[in-house]
Amino acid sequence: MLNHTASRSYGSNSSVSDAAENLHRIRRDRDDMVHQSIFAGEHALAFVGVLLFSIVYFGRPEDWIPGAGMIPFAKIAGALATLGVLGDIARRSRFHFPKELLLLLLLFGQLCLALPFSTWKGGSFEIVINQFSKVVIITFVLVHATSTWARLRTLIFVHVLAVLAITLVSSFGAGHVETEGRLFGAVGGIFANPNDLALNLALVLPLCVVFLTVAQNTLVKTAWLAGLACIVYTVIATYSRSGFLSSLAAVGVSLWYFGIKQGRYALLVAVMLVATGLFAIAPGRFAARMHSIVDSSLDENGSFATRRDLLNRSVEAALKHPLVGGGPGQFAEVAGGWHVAHNSYTELAAEAGFPALLIFLLMLGYTFGLTGQLISGKSVDPEYRLAAAGLRASLVAFVIAAFFASYEYHFFPYLLLGYVSALRGFVIRERAQLQAEYGTATQPHVRCNSASNLLNAHEG
Template sequence: MRVTTAVRPRWTSSSTVWHTPVLGILACATVALAPMEGYLFAVHGQLAKVAPALLAVAWVVIRVRERRVPRAHPVHAVLALFAVVLLASAAVHTGGQFTMDYTVRWLPFLLLTVIIADLAARELPIRLLLGAAAAGATAAAGTALYAMFAQGLPRASGPVEDPNDLSYFLVVAVPMLIAALPSGRHTPPTYLSGQTFLSGQSTAIGLRVVAALAGATLVAGAMATLSRGGFLALSAAVGWLLLRRVLPLRVFAGALAVIALIGASAMSLAGPALAKAFGEKSFIAGSNVDARELRWQAAARMLAENPVLGVGPGGFRSEYAAASHNAEIGEQTPVAHNMYLEVAAELGLPGFVLFLALLVLATVATERVLRASRHRRPMVAVQAALIAVVVASTFLSQQYYLPLWLLIGLAVAAESRLHERRGSADAGAPCDQ
């Protein structure tokens, strides 16, 4: 009988005993604190950048010491080309009012995508990062709801200044929460019995209760922002989960009942305030539609006049008044409220194509992993989160927020893990992760 001994992965060394916890804590802090940036900015203007900066420094130092580079993936080439286009556009429009600020905003996200992809492919479980992101978004939803009712605010906000942007974080976190949960089909080994078995059952029940409360908080917080784009994004994500049979119909029906109960309770406790908020939202809805149409037309005009390198990072804001012929007297430097048009207007067609390529490659990576894996829930949930990003970004400028880049990095990491398993199997090594 042939005995196969376990082979330690080639990247494992004694240094990972302390490397992995340090990187894990910093990575989880980075993704969990992202939805709380409004509160962090209120304390200090640079506080929100501390965790990502420490993560980047630690990752670079550790990888240099280990003499390792990330596993090659087509996304890395696209990110590099995108950075070249970004810097070229910034160089051409170096005198722009917002050029330097927005160039500095872009570059950390490109680096964080590489870091997250590398960490989730080697040291950190993908579910851990998804769980950290969902936990941070749940905390943001809870604090926003509390502030809304305690301070009498018309819409939920605070953790992120704009309610629409807050809705984006909360909606994307709903499928992340589902992905972070262990499979419900898992059963304890047969040798477990007595108190151990009961503890396992209790833990599973406890996780489901916590997940249900977190999901209700996320959905309630998203609804309290009164963001129509957020509602459409949530509907698209949930529809994908139902279509791919990851979200059971009975769970969906139960969630709808809980949401209805929360809504009825909110109306009974704060009916007049909510009615006023809905009235104000309805009043400004028409003007919002007109304003966005003006901005989209201005972005298209900028792209048509500057198709190669656009108007530069942040150029939409500085060029909007001229491109729109002062169509909005009260808004001289707004955002486009459409991620795709804003990226195209600022970075030109090459930057826009590369940006779309990142989304396409991430989606293809998740589908490849899904077809090769027995555990469907995490990747379907990541796909649903990507769908939420794509839909919400039709109405919002979300390229400067972490969820998009986190999902791209995790998709790359999942495909890298798949290639590693196949390589280990071809070499005769065990395939377990």
């Protein structure tokens, strides 16, 4: 697999840079083979299921293709993914559960524990067993089946491309505008509501920057820059305050990692110019709505006061039922109204207890920490570090958006967890492969007994 030059570079005095270069060659050699058939090799059936699910979830063919709604694409994808991973488990004596997946299983367990205490057991059963269980399964299969960088890159590309397609159609085609001037998505589901549409855009914005950064062709770079401009324009058109704040955070983190830290000042200037130009032509109503974030007197429809009241109710409900909450999905019933809490954190505590909130926060924090380890790892492939930085920016965007909307049962945070976990898996496996190739010569620099050591190999 490796050439003789690579083999000779690993003497007893080899440096971390030598190890990194050989590691990158290992990855590129493997990637060349995987590119020839990304649907072949281990976990192929499970990966096909995950990829199909991603296409269905983000592409929403039932809203584009006549009659497609009659075909249960999501169930077919889920069945393929589940059958694939069950087959893999049957062929192995042991199966690895990374800590982030264990936290997700703990969260699911806490939701199940809260079921018998729900104010409406049937409604909570629908949320936990019929909906959230699918999120858990798909996330688990994603981490298991996305065993190569080419596969992860394909999943992220499909995700970004689908959201960009919805964005283009919503902004310049079939999207509709209500009386207040807010843009709604052209399709239903996770894109229909202006706030949900804006969140989707905020999450893929840093990933677009990753593709822009690694693109070699000028035309491709221009296309990605145009995609970023379309994202910013559409966020503005939604008039979404949560979308604006999460997008602002995503842009800030992206510019730090991809512009300032990498010394790509041309990229920094280009993104700033595009954003400034789009904000300059934004309607005055948009500016007034964003100003209402800090000045509630400018809130024309009273949503600020309503959400503040809902926040207080969610805190009260959480304190009233601190261990198991009032039942998953039952905040409206507990609070006496027809609204969600518009805060993922307090709503989760109100519906499933403070243990659920603690697990959720630990899961987000641990995933965030993994991205930091990948970014700072001295011998991690540069392309992996870029992907980790983009995922960290997306995670920051979600954490902020979750303060203003109820996304705790949605796929958004768990998808990011899956991406990061799969990415970390590549690093661990490639370190193990490197050590197997060169034996103890790599031991001072690359230790294979923990993820932390693997991600933070340093000169000895």
